[in-house]
Amino acid sequence: MKKSMKLIFAAMLSILLLAACSSNQSSSSNSNEESSNNSEETKEDQSGTLRVAFGMGESEWKVFENEIIPAFEQETGIKVSPIAIESDNLINKLTAEVDSGNFSVDMFAQDVNNLSALVDRDLVEDLSDYKSEIPDSVISGMVDVSTFEDQLLFMPYRPNVEIAFYNQKKFDKYGMKPPENWDELLETAKTFKEEEGQGRVAMKANLGGDNVLHMFDFIRQAGGDPYVLNDEGSIKAFTFMQELYPYLAEQSSKATWDTMNQYLEKDSVYLGQNWPFYIPQFHEHGKDEIKAYSGWSGPEKEAHTLGGEVIGIPKGSKKVDEAMQFAQFLMSKEVQELLVSELAWPSVRSDAYGSVQGYQKPYFEAIKNALEHAEPRGNVPYWGDAESIYTEAFQKIVVEGGDVEENLNTAAEQLQKLQNQ
Amino acid sequence: MNRKRFQTWGIYATLILFATAMISPVYILLKVSISAPEEVNTAHPTFLVQDATFDHWMDILTTEKKTDTGLMIYRIEGDTYTVEDVDGNEHTLTSSNQFTINGVFKKISFLDENKEINLDRDGLQDLRDHLTTKKTFFGQKVIDNLYQPLGKSFIVATVTTIVAIFICAPAAYVISRLPSYIGYIVVLSLLVTRMFPDVGIALPVATRFLSWGMTDTSFGLILAHLIPNLPFLAWILVGTFATIPKDLEQSAMIDGANRITALARVVFPIAIPGIAVGSIFVWLNSWNEFIYARYLSTEVATLPLRIFEVITRGSIFPAAACSMILTIPVIIITFVLQRYMKSGMLSGAVKG
Numbered sequence: 055m056k057k058s059m060k061l062i063f064a065a066m067l068s069i070l071l072l073a074a075c076s077s078n079q080s081s082s083s084n085s086n087e088e089s090s091n092n093s094e095e096t097k098e099d100q101s102g103t104l105r106v107a108f109g110m111g112e113s114e115w116k117v118f119e120n121e122i123i124p125a126f127e128q129e130t131g132i133k134v135s136p137i138a139i140e141s142d143n144l145i146n147k148l149t150a151e152v153d154s155g156n157f158s159v160d161m162f163a164q165d166v167n168n169l170s171a172l173v174d175r176d177l178v179e180d181l182s183d184y185k186s187e188i189p190d191s192v193i194s195g196m197v198d199v200s201t202f203e204d205q206l207l208f209m210p211y212r213p214n215v216e217i218a219f220y221n222q223k224k225f226d227k228y229g230m231k232p233p234e235n236w237d238e239l240l241e242t243a244k245t246f247k248e249e250e251g252q253g254r255v256a257m258k259a260n261l262g263g264d265n266v267l268h269m270f271d272f273i274r275q276a277g278g279d280p281y282v283l284n285d286e287g288s289i290k291a292f293t294f295m296q297e298l299y300p301y302l303a304e305q306s307s308k309a310t311w312d313t314m315n316q317y318l319e320k321d322s323v324y325l326g327q328n329w330p331f332y333i334p335q336f337h338e339h340g341k342d343e344i345k346a347y348s349g350w351s352g353p354e355k356e357a358h359t360l361g362g363e364v365i366g367i368p369k370g371s372k373k374v375d376e377a378m379q380f381a382q383f384l385m386s387k388e389v390q391e392l393l394v395s396e397l398a399w400p401s402v403r404s405d406a407y408g409s410v411q412g413y414q415k416p417y418f419e420a421i422k423n424a425l426e427h428a429e430p431r432g433n434v435p436y437w438g439d440a441e442s443i444y445t446e447a448f449q450k451i452v453v454e455g456g457d458v459e460e461n462l463n464t465a466a467e468q469l470q471k472l473q474n475q
Numbered sequence: 476m477n478r479k480r481f482q483t484w485g486i487y488a489t490l491i492l493f494a495t496a497m498i499s500p501v502y503i504l505l506k507v508s509i510s511a512p513e514e515v516n517t518a519h520p521t522f523l524v525q526d527a528t529f530d531h532w533m534d535i536l537t538t539e540k541k542t543d544t545g546l547m548i549y550r551i552e553g554d555t556y557t558v559e560d561v562d563g564n565e566h567t568l569t570s571s572n573q574f575t576i577n578g579v580f581k582k583i584s585f586l587d588e589n590k591e592i593n594l595d596r597d598g599l600q601d602l603r604d605h606l607t608t609k610k611t612f613f614g615q616k617v618i619d620n621l622y623q624p625l626g627k628s629f630i631v632a633t634v635t636t637i638v639a640i641f642i643c644a645p646a647a648y649v650i651s652r653l654p655s656y657i658g659y660i661v662v663l664s665l666l667v668t669r670m671f672p673d674v675g676i677a678l679p680v681a682t683r684f685l686s687w688g689m690t691d692t693s694f695g696l697i698l699a700h701l702i703p704n705l706p707f708l709a710w711i712l713v714g715t716f717a718t719i720p721k722d723l724e725q726s727a728m729i730d731g732a733n734r735i736t737a738l739a740r741v742v743f744p745i746a747i748p749g750i751a752v753g754s755i756f757v758w759l760n761s762w763n764e765f766i767y768a769r770y771l772s773t774e775v776a777t778l779p780l781r782i783f784e785v786i787t788r789g790s791i792f793p794a795a796a797c798s799m800i801l802t803i804p805v806i807i808i809t810f811v812l813q814r815y816m817k818s819g820m821l822s823g824a825v826k827g
Contacts (some may be wrong), residue, residue: 105773105774111789112785112789112790112793117578119545119616120539120541120545120546120547121546121576121577121578121579122578122579123545124544124545124546124577125577125578125579125580126579127544127545128544128577135774137773137774138776138784139773140784140787143769146678146681146769146770147681147769147770147773149678149682150678150681150682150685150770151685153682153685154682154683154685154686155686156685156686156688156690158685158690158691158773158774159773312786312787316791319516320515320516320517320518321516321517321518322518335789335790338512338790339512339513339516339790339792340512340513340516341512341516386579388579388580388581389579391596392578392579395578395596395599395600396578408596409596409597409600411600412604
């Protein structure tokens with residue numbers, strides 16, 4: 055007993071020592087922390103530390119921590135403290151901080167398709183006065199997604215788009231090529247299901263935000279307008295999804311932006327669309343057979359929803375000027391070229407050409423091709439209420455096999471009501 | 476005799492089955508953390524480790540050496556490497572040269588001499604393919620990403636447990652000695668507070684704590700963790716104290732002890748098994764807690780929060796190694812505290 059207590063005590067002591075090795079951001083005792091908290095903040099305010107929240111992958115963090123942030127600090131003398139916060143958690147955190155007027159984040163990058171909650175809750179600064187500082191070469195679509203009812207609430211920073219990942223070994227095994235149109239997509243899904251006894255083509259049919267973006271892609275590919283929802287294109291899209299659904303992988307109902315990568319990596323899905331952030335991990339884990347291309351066309355065109363991130367500043371922040379300096383630095387040609395070269399991120403500027411090399415090159419080509427067919431989802435003030443209309447329509451038509459036109463008419467009516475409010 | 480033997484074997488078989496079911500996930504976690512990715516990323520992964528590697532552990536336990544300004548220190552692989560600067564001049568780098576790279580402004584700066592070389596984007600890209608770095612176990616990144624979260628989780632869980640016991644043990648004793656219908660109402664009202672989901676009260680709590688300047692402090696998180704744990708521990712301990720006969724403390728008081736001495740010398744020692752069980756639960760609840768930590772941590776995460784970050788944006792391999800680090804203290808603490816859980820403490824305590 056005494057021995058084990060000693061062991062526990064030694065373990066506790068070593069953990070405490072390790073924790074104490076940290077920078078003075080976290081003090082060694084609770085009471086110190088509490089009492090120094092306010093003075094710490096004042097000290098940080100004076101020293102000009104800019105606390106920036108990002109949600110990024112491992113390889114993306116490395117480039118920011120090792121190159122971009124030190125370069126900015128050298129250039130401006132403003133110290134940047136990066137914080138890892140994912141998109142959804144950021145909204146909750148900012149809600150609490152804006153309410154209390156006590157900020158731990160001075161600037162953040164947020165997913166362009168997850169902005170409505172921030173705007174609805176009035177959590178972000180109006181940046182309209184800084185509109186002139188957006189370089190002319192910045193993609194106009196990124197300015198559009200940053201603008202809500204003629205107010206510039208965000209700054210463009212990074213465009214992004216979903217591409218189609220496929221397992222080349224599996225396609226080769228059955229002598230198939232990645233599908234280029236809807237007919238081929240259906241044929242591919244059927245073939246895999248017949249050959250393997252279960253679906254191997256996945257879409258994000260999780261009845262969440264991811265799912266809605268895929269619906270938008272299909273509707274636009276058929277020439278429809280997702281904000282009308284019962285036009286000819288939308289009917290074609292839902293009819294096709296209904297036909298495709300039985301042949302999809304069972305993982306589709308759980309597929310999200312992060313789980314889709316796991317399904318592809320573990321060979322349980324052979325074809326699926328996702329954001330490109332996991333490409334370095336595929337390579338590191340020896341999964342070079344997972345290739346990518348921009349995706350398939352519909353009866354009318356190829357269409358993708360423009361994604362990516364924009365920069366926002368919490369409402370009431372005292373560091374707007376420093377944050378804007380960092381935002382401009384991120385939009386600069388040099389930084390954008392570095393992001394292209396090192397991470398194969400598509401540039402937010404049309405004049406920044408990094409040279410993508412090695413294994414990333416074909417993926418970058420796929421991203422570039424997809425971006426050529428990308429359009430914003432659209433910033434509508436009623437988005438928070440609209441999302442459930444789309445997912446309900448998907449559930450009734452695609453999952454349960456309900457009548458397409460009847461259900462779309464009902465959904466369109468509900469959408470119309472929101473638009474008229 | 477045969478039937479008895481059969482029953483014994485049946486009990487053993489059931490116990491082995493349960494133990495296997497409990498240990499399997501931990502084994503799989505360990506296996507993933509020491510397996511090559513190719514071995515795990517397949518439709519039919521093997522149960523045993525075929526090709527052990529400690530790379531994933533090294534990824535989370537070591538970091539590259541950096542300068543004070545946060546730039547990574549590089550060396551070239553091999554003996555020499557020639558680069559051409561933007562003016563067309565050639566420079567030979569040797570294996571003894573240490574330098575940093577400013578990728579934004581495309582220049583390399585030498586640590587051992589006051590010299591900079593400006594390169595074009597392609598030249599810099601080529602150079603990157605021939606670089607190596609030195610790893611260190613106690614770099615700032617490892618401290619920030621592992622040791623700080625580990626320390627914070629440990630401090631918060633331990634202090635939460637101690638504070639919860641100090642508050643709940645006397646309170647539970649009092650409740651257990653109240654008339655049964657009053658005690659029942661008090662216990663019920665304690666349980667009512669657990670009917671509200673943490674996620675529902677975390678936001679207002681976070682807002683209040685923010686205005687008090689208690690975010691990112693262990694103290695704030697301890698207070699938050701006490702919210703769900705106090706009623707839970709009190710509920711467990713009321714049951715514990717209720718089983719201890721009043722006659723025991725009365726006997727002690729007849730022998731000259733006052734109430735406090737009777738409590739300290741007689742009641743609490745007998746209640747230790749219940750307190751140990753409660754402590755384990757509270758410590759584990761706090762150690763694994765996610766929601767309050769998510770709201771109240773910005774700069775220094777707790778370990779579960781850190782694992783969540785690694786899982787969502789990184790890969791499962793370092794996440795598995797991080798999760799093993801989260802699991803090890805749980806095993807140690809549980810192993811030590813389970814010694815206090817002795818049954819039969821009360822047998823023969825009161826003679827009829």
